[in-house]
Amino acid sequence: MDQGLTYTPAGATSPADDLWTGEFPGFRRFDTTVVIGHGEPRWTAASESVLRWGIKRRSGFRVAPDAAVSTDAEYRISAGCGPVSVHEPVRVVAVIDTENRCGFAYGTLPGHPVSGEEAFVVHRDSTGTVSLTLRSLTRPAPAGPWRSLFPALLVAQRLYRRRYLRALVD
Numbered sequence: 001m002d003q004g005l006t007y008t009p010a011g012a013t014s015p016a017d018d019l020w021t022g023e024f025p026g027f028r029r030f031d032t033t034v035v036i037g038h039g040e041p042r043w044t045a046a047s048e049s050v051l052r053w054g055i056k057r058r059s060g061f062r063v064a065p066d067a068a069v070s071t072d073a074e075y076r077i078s079a080g081c082g083p084v085s086v087h088e089p090v091r092v093v094a095v096i097d098t099e100n101r102c103g104f105a106y107g108t109l110p111g112h113p114v115s116g117e118e119a120f121v122v123h124r125d126s127t128g129t130v131s132l133t134l135r136s137l138t139r140p141a142p143a144g145p146w147r148s149l150f151p152a153l154l155v156a157q158r159l160y161r162r163r164y165l166r167a168l169v170d
Contacts, residue, residue, distance in 0.1 A: 005107040006115040010093040013105045013119035013135040027137040036168045037130045046122045046168045047102035059163035069104040113146040
């Protein structure tokens with residue numbers, strides 16, 4: 001695997017690219033874009049939020065450490081209810097921060113409930129329309145107790161995707 005990730009190749013979700021191409025046999029591929037607003041204030045707020053894990057946090061996750069995304073940095077994403085929490089070790093594999101495109105992709109590390117990559121990208125067009133693109137590649141974790149729960153994890157993933165798509169809309 002790539003630098004301890006549970007999949008290859010790192011950066012497969014291509015967060016810097018407008019169009020996502022490529023074949024990824026064995027992975028469930030997801031790619032969608034929604035409009036989240038218009039104008040400079042919306043762009044500024046959304047781009048700052050995405051680079052500080054705002055989408056994950058506003059969707060019910062905790063992220064440690066409390067730091068902006070940084071390529072090759074490792075984080076622990078957690079979600080839970082009461083005394084039960086699920087912990088997801090990840091590594092940021094790509095960061096994009098340009099005048100009109102901002103976001104990142106993270107990859108799963110051993111111990112994560114699934115294997116793959118997820119990207120969150122905010123971008124704006126020439127009219128000032130600000131959009132959010134979510135991309136992911138998912139397959140069962142290579143080992144561990146989560147493998148048998150993969151179908152249930154896909155249901156949870158769909159629920160959280162809906163939250164992600166609303167997270168930056170004020």
